Amino acid sequence: MSENTDLVDTAVQPPVEDGRGGGPRFGDGPATLRADAVSAWFGDHKVLDRVSLTMPARQVTALIGPSGCGKSTFLRILNRMHELIGSASLAGRVLLDEVDIYDRGRRITHARREIGMVFQKPNPFPAMSIYDNVVAGLRLNAIRTGREGKDDLVEECLTKAGLWKEVRDRLRQPGGALSGGQQQRLCIARSLAVRPRVLLMDEPCSALDPTSTRRIEETIHDLRDEVTIVIVTHNMQQAARVSDNCAFFLAAHGTPGVIVEHGGTHAMFNSPQDERTSDYVNGRFG
Numbered sequence: 001m002s003e004n005t006d007l008v009d010t011a012v013q014p015p016v017e018d019g020r021g022g023g024p025r026f027g028d029g030p031a032t033l034r035a036d037a038v039s040a041w042f043g044d045h046k047v048l049d050r051v052s053l054t055m056p057a058r059q060v061t062a063l064i065g066p067s068g069c070g071k072s073t074f075l076r077i078l079n080r081m082h083e084l085i086g087s088a089s090l091a092g093r094v095l096l097d098e099v100d101i102y103d104r105g106r107r108i109t110h111a112r113r114e115i116g117m118v119f120q121k122p123n124p125f126p127a128m129s130i131y132d133n134v135v136a137g138l139r140l141n142a143i144r145t146g147r148e149g150k151d152d153l154v155e156e157c158l159t160k161a162g163l164w165k166e167v168r169d170r171l172r173q174p175g176g177a178l179s180g181g182q183q184q185r186l187c188i189a190r191s192l193a194v195r196p197r198v199l200l201m202d203e204p205c206s207a208l209d210p211t212s213t214r215r216i217e218e219t220i221h222d223l224r225d226e227v228t229i230v231i232v233t234h235n236m237q238q239a240a241r242v243s244d245n246c247a248f249f250l251a252a253h254g255t256p257g258v259i260v261e262h263g264g265t266h267a268m269f270n271s272p273q274d275e276r277t278s279d280y281v282n283g284r285f286g
């Protein structure tokens with residue numbers, strides 16, 4: 001196959017140019033993600049019970065709730081990472097623009113490419129250059145693009161992740177040499193390079209200092225037209241600052257996690273319908 005091939009996805013569907021000269025694009029932009037009656041188990045321990053939630057396109061949805069109520073498990077179900085754990089099982093459906101990502105005909109790699117994930121601890125490939133970190137996902141997803149396309153893509157993704165100006169003169173230096181906050185923005189850039197339609201973030205700032213946290217929050221704000229975002233956070237101020245919608249999870253006394261209340265973030269914080277939501281967002285427990 002020629003190196004000049006713009007993009008070849010041998011796995012699933014033909015590529016679509018995005019018309020911005022920035023390289024490949026597989027989806028049709030930000031998508032709505034909908035969980036329908038999702039339950040989850042580790043062995044015979046049920047940790048989520050019939051959770052339904054719509055995460056609208058081009059919006060940021062925050063998942064909040066005390067430790068152990070199943071937020072991360074729910075997030076991992078949204079891009080088929082839960083099934084990697086041997087004892088794990090689930091029921092229900094996850095629909096990306098109304099297409100079930102768990103349909104038998106759909107590949108796990110396809111779901112992962114369309115629904116990216118940024119983790120709590122920044123996890124760039126430390127010895128790999130900043131440039132190669134950004135394009136690493138292309139190879140992993142069997143996406144080919146020419147050198148020029150890669151250069152454009154690296155600049156575009158680093159710009160979107162709010163890192164370009166800081167690293168443009170040292171793209172060949174190792175990703176591991178960046179600060180923690182820069183590494184996290186590099187991981188966001190890496191996720192964006194495969195043009196996800198949804199980006200999941202699992203406490204992306206919990207390992208970062210306040211300045212780096214603010215930069216990530218600005219990045220999240222700037223990305224909302226690019227990609228639908230679902231973020232798990234323990235930081236109520238952060239949820240209030242970055243999200244349009246919130247879902248409050250709770251697992252009471254050893255019962256599986258459920259969503260107690262969800263809705264617009266402003267309403268959830270200022271006029272919650274459920275007393276438990278009010279107690280949680282006002283710091284009275286959790």
Ligand SMILES: Nc1ncnc2c1ncn2[C@@H]1O[C@H](COP(=O)(O)OP(=O)(O)OP(=O)(O)O)[C@@H](O)[C@H]1O
Pocket residue numbers: 042047065066067068069070071072073074085
């Ligand atoms: N790999 C695993 N094997 C077995 N049980 C697990 C595993 N991962 C999570 N659990 C259990 O599932 C439940 C939900 O955990 P989960 O990490 O999803 O909660 P969480 O709300 O994200 O918590 P936190 O806010 O502390 O990260 C907990 O009871 C936890 O112990």
